[in-house]
Amino acid sequence: MKTIYFDNNATTKVADEVLEEIKPYFCDLYGNPSSMHTFGGQIGIKIREAREKTAALLGCDPSEIIFTGCGTESDNTAIKGTLAAHLNKRKVITTRVEHPAVLSVCRDLENQGYTVVELAVDKKGRLNLSELESHLDDNTAIVTIMFANNETGVVFPVEKIAEMVKSKGIVFHTDAVQAVGKIPINLSKSNIDLLSLSGHKLHAPKGVGILYVRKGTRLAPFMLGGHQEGGRRAGTENVPGIIGLGKTCELAMQNFDQENKKVKFLRDKLEKGILAKCPDCMVNGDTESRLPNTSNISFEFIEGESILLMLDRFGICASSGSACTSGSLEPSHVLRAMGVPFTAAHGSIRFSLSRYNTEEEVDFTVEKIPPIIARLRELSPFIKK
Amino acid sequence: MWEYTDKVREHFFNPRNVGEIPDPDGVGEVGSLACGDALKLTFKLDEKGNIKDAKFKTFGCASAIASSSALTEIIKGMPLEEAAKITNKDIADYLGGLPEQKMHCSVMGREALEAAIENYKGGSKKKHELEGKVVCTCFGVTEKEIERVIHENNLDTVEQVTNYCKAGGGCGGCKGEIEKIIERIKGERAKQKTVLAPVKGQKLTNIQKIQLIQQTINEQIRPALRADGGNIDLIDVDGNKVIVALRGMCAQCALANITMKDLVEAKMREFVSPEIYVEEAKDLADDQRK
Numbered sequence: 001m002k003t004i005y006f007d008n009n010a011t012t013k014v015a016d017e018v019l020e021e022i023k024p025y026f027c028d029l030y031g032n033p034s035s036m037h038t039f040g041g042q043i044g045i046k047i048r049e050a051r052e053k054t055a056a057l058l059g060c061d062p063s064e065i066i067f068t069g070c071g072t073e074s075d076n077t078a079i080k081g082t083l084a085a086h087l088n089k090r091k092v093i094t095t096r097v098e099h100p101a102v103l104s105v106c107r108d109l110e111n112q113g114y115t116v117v118e119l120a121v122d123k124k125g126r127l128n129l130s131e132l133e134s135h136l137d138d139n140t141a142i143v144t145i146m147f148a149n150n151e152t153g154v155v156f157p158v159e160k161i162a163e164m165v166k167s168k169g170i171v172f173h174t175d176a177v178q179a180v181g182k183i184p185i186n187l188s189k190s191n192i193d194l195l196s197l198s199g200h201k202l203h204a205p206k207g208v209g210i211l212y213v214r215k216g217t218r219l220a221p222f223m224l225g226g227h228q229e230g231g232r233r234a235g236t237e238n239v240p241g242i243i244g245l246g247k248t249c250e251l252a253m254q255n256f257d258q259e260n261k262k263v264k265f266l267r268d269k270l271e272k273g274i275l276a277k278c279p280d281c282m283v284n285g286d287t288e289s290r291l292p293n294t295s296n297i298s299f300e301f302i303e304g305e306s307i308l309l310m311l312d313r314f315g316i317c318a319s320s321g322s323a324c325t326s327g328s329l330e331p332s333h334v335l336r337a338m339g340v341p342f343t344a345a346h347g348s349i350r351f352s353l354s355r356y357n358t359e360e361e362v363d364f365t366v367e368k369i370p371p372i373i374a375r376l377r378e379l380s381p382f383i384k385k
Numbered sequence: 386m387w388e389y390t391d392k393v394r395e396h397f398f399n400p401r402n403v404g405e406i407p408d409p410d411g412v413g414e415v416g417s418l419a420c421g422d423a424l425k426l427t428f429k430l431d432e433k434g435n436i437k438d439a440k441f442k443t444f445g446c447a448s449a450i451a452s453s454s455a456l457t458e459i460i461k462g463m464p465l466e467e468a469a470k471i472t473n474k475d476i477a478d479y480l481g482g483l484p485e486q487k488m489h490c491s492v493m494g495r496e497a498l499e500a501a502i503e504n505y506k507g508g509s510k511k512k513h514e515l516e517g518k519v520v521c522t523c524f525g526v527t528e529k530e531i532e533r534v535i536h537e538n539n540l541d542t543v544e545q546v547t548n549y550c551k552a553g554g555g556c557g558g559c560k561g562e563i564e565k566i567i568e569r570i571k572g573e574r575a576k577q578k579t580v581l582a583p584v585k586g587q588k589l590t591n592i593q594k595i596q597l598i599q600q601t602i603n604e605q606i607r608p609a610l611r612a613d614g615g616n617i618d619l620i621d622v623d624g625n626k627v628i629v630a631l632r633g634m635c636a637q638c639a640l641a642n643i644t645m646k647d648l649v650e651a652k653m654r655e656f657v658s659p660e661i662y663v664e665e666a667k668d669l670a671d672d673q674r675k
Contacts, residue, residue, distance in 0.1 A: 301418075303449070305387075306450060330523075342418045342421075346421050346444075382418060
C-alpha cells in the first residue's frame with residue numbers, strides 16, 4: 001500500500017538531495033570539526049558553509065546562527081538563557097496556544113516563582129495585541145510567541161509584535177519551527193531577537209535545530225561543556241544533520257515561491273473537497289492568515305482517533321487534536337484555548353502537506369473521507385436519525 | 386500510536402450489533418461529548434429473562450467502539466443476573482487486552498450495562514444518576530466509581546486510576562484525593578510507594594526550610610488552586626510566619642480565608658512544621674500586579 005503523507009507538521013521526508021549531500025559524513029568524512037588535523041578540520045569548513053546557507057534563508061549574519069539538537073532545545077535555550085542573563089527581571093509573556101516546548105518551560109518557571117502571562121486567543125486563534133501591550137513592563141524579561149501554530153497553521157503578526165516588544169526594550173523570541181520555509185522571513189529587516197527552527201520540519205534529518213540570536217542579545221548558554229558554537233552551545237556537532245540542514249535551506253530558498261504555491265493549491269483543493277462532501281464540518285483557525293500547507297478540520301459528533309485509524313487503512317497519514325491522541329484525556333490545548341466546542345474538538349483532524357504531495361493523493365483522500373465520516377456517524381449516539 | 390490487538394481492530398472495523406433497539410427493555414447512557422466518549426446501550430429480554438438482543442451506539446476512539454461491540458457480544462443470550470456480574474476486565478479480556486491508557490473504555494462498557502440494567506429494574510423510567518461524592522469534577526467521576534475500579538482491577542497508583550476511569554486526567558486537582566482513596570483501600574502498602582510528599586527533615590536550616598515551603602506550595606497547594614483558576618506566590622518567610630499572595634480567581638474569592646487556613650496553612654503544617662502560620666500579603670500582591 002502506498003503511503004499518503006499528510007502529516008508534515010509532525011515531521012517530513014528527508015529530501016533526496018539532502019540525503020545525497022550528507023551520505024559521505026558517516027563513514028568517510030567522519031572527523032570531528034574541532035580537530036587540528038586536516039581530516040577533521042575540513043569538516044569545520046563544511047559546517048561554516050551550512051551556517052552561511054541557513055543564514056541566507058533567514059536573512060541574517062552567519063555568526064547569529066547557533067546549531068542545536070532540536071527545536072525544543074532552541075526554545076529552552078532561548079527562554080532560560082534570556083532569564084539567566086536578566087536576573088533582575090521576573091516576568092515572562094507567552095500565549096496559551098504555544099507548542100509544549102515553550103508552554104511547559106513557562107509553566108515550570110511559574111513554579112520557580114516567575115510571573116507568567118499566557119495571552120488568550122479568540123475563536124479564530126488570533127491574538128489581541130493591545131492585551132499584549134498592556135502586559136509589557138520593566139519586570140518583563142522575555143516575550144515568547146510562536147510564528148505559526150503547529151495545529152491550526154494560524155500565523156501571528158510576529159513582525160508587528162516584535163516591534164512592539166522591542167520598543168519597550170524587552171527581548172523577543174519566536175518559535176518559528178512551523179513557519180520557516182513556508183512563509184518569507186527576513187531577519188535583517190525584523191526586530192526578532194531570538195528565533196527557533198527545527199531541521200526535520202523542512203526535509204532535513206531529525207536531531208538538528210537552530211537558534212538564531214541577534215547580535216548583541218544577552219543570552220546565557222544552556223548546554224555547558226566544550227567550546228563548540230563559539231561557546232554558546234557545547235557538545236560535538238551533529239555534522240550530517242548540520243550539513244543536511246544547510247542543504248535543505250538552500251533548496252527552500254531556490255524553490256520557495258513555486259513550492260508554496262503548489263502546496264497551497266493542493267491544500268485548498270483538499271479542504272474544499274472535504275467541506276463540500278461532508279456535512280457538519282468546519283475549518284479551525286483564521287483562514288486569512290494561515291500557513292499554506294495546513295488545514296485543521298473538525299468533523300462534529302465523531303472522534304478523531306477513529307477517523308485516523310480508518311484513514312490509516314488507506315495509507316493516509318494525518319493527526320488529530322482529540323483527547324485519545326493527545327496522550328492526555330483532554331482535547332488539544334490549542335483548540336480549547338480557541339473555544340472550539342467539545343463536539344468539534346474531539347473530531348478534529350489536521351492535514352499538513354509538503355511539496356512531495358500530489359494532486360492524485362488529494363483526489364484519493366477526498367474520495368475516501370466522506371464514507372468514513374458517514375460510517376462513524378452511524379455509530380455515534382449524538383446523531384439522531 | 387496505540388498498540389491494539391487484532392481483535393480490537395477487528396471489532397472496530399467491523400463492529401457487531403450497532404444501532405438502537407426500538408422499544409427496549411433497558412437503556413443505559415453513559416459518558417458525554419465533553420468527556421470524549423459516550424455509549425448508549427439498549428437491550429431486549431426474552432420470556433425467560435435472558436438478554437435476547439443488545440445494540441450499541443458509541444462516540445469515541447477505536448477501543449471505545451471495540452469495547453462496546455465486545456460488550457454486546459458477551460451479554461447476548463445471557464441471563465440478566467449473570468450479565469449484572471460482568472466487569473470491565475471481562476470486556477478487556479474478551480478483546481485480548483486493551484492498552485493500559487485505554488482501560489477506561491472497558492469501564493465505560495460495564496457502566497453502560499449497569500445503567501441499562503438499573504433502568505430495566507426501575508421500570509424503564511429510571512435514568513442513570515451519579516451516586517455519592519464527585520471526586521473528579523473534570524470528568525464527573527464519583528468516589529464510589531473510583532473505589533470500584535481500584536477493587537476490581539487491583540490498582541495502586543493514581544496514574545492507573547486515571548487510565549481506568551479518567552479521574553485525575555483533567556486539571557489534576559483531585560490527584561491528592563485519589564491517592565487518599567487508594568491509601569485507604571490498599572493500606573500501608575501503597576503508602577510506602579508514594580514518594581510525592583516532600584520528606585520532612587529533622588532540623589532545617591533557614592534556606593532548607595524556605596525551599597521546603599516553596600516545594601510544598603508547588604507540589605501540594607498550587608495544583609489544587611489552579612484547578613479553580615487560581616494561583617499562589619510565596620512572598621516571604623519570617624521565622625514561622627509564611628507570607629503568601631493569592632492570585633487569579635483566588636485573589637477575588639470570598640472563601641480566600643478558608644483557602645488560607647484549610648489548605649495553605651494545613652499543608653504547611655503537615656509538610657514543613659506544625660508551628661507554621663500563614664498570612665496573606667494583600668498590599669504587596671497589589672503592588673506586584675501593577
